[in-house]
Amino acid sequence: MGALLFLAIFMVLLGMIFIIASGTENIAVGAVFVAIAVILLYFSYRTSKIEAAKPSVVNQTFQVKMEGSGDLKEKELRCKSCGAPLTDKNLKVIQGGVMMTCPYCGAVSALEEAPKW
Secondary structure, three states, X not given: OHHHHHHHHHHHHHHHHHHHOOOHHHHHHHHHHHHHHHHHHHHHHHHXXXXXXXXXXXXXXXXXXXXXXXXXXXXXXXXXXXXXXXXXXXXXXXXXXXXXXXXXXXXXXXXXXXXXX
């Protein structure tokens, strides 16, 4: 592609020299050089557009490490109303929040994260 562009630019310059030199033959030869250069530039432009339009596969690898901002301690969940122990079966995610339902008293409460400070 680079050689084609170099050739087209060279032909434009050579054609302009022939056109500036005057004379009927020189103007005709210069016009032919410029016309060929324009055709080469158009071909180069179209080729680059076709190459750019082709889809390409991009492979990306992400390395994510999940850590808490403080010490993580496992705590037993208890009902806020009656104090009965709760398990993960008593938890439901509703609209982005974790809701706890006590199987003993039926109380429903939201699971809240304690602040880290």
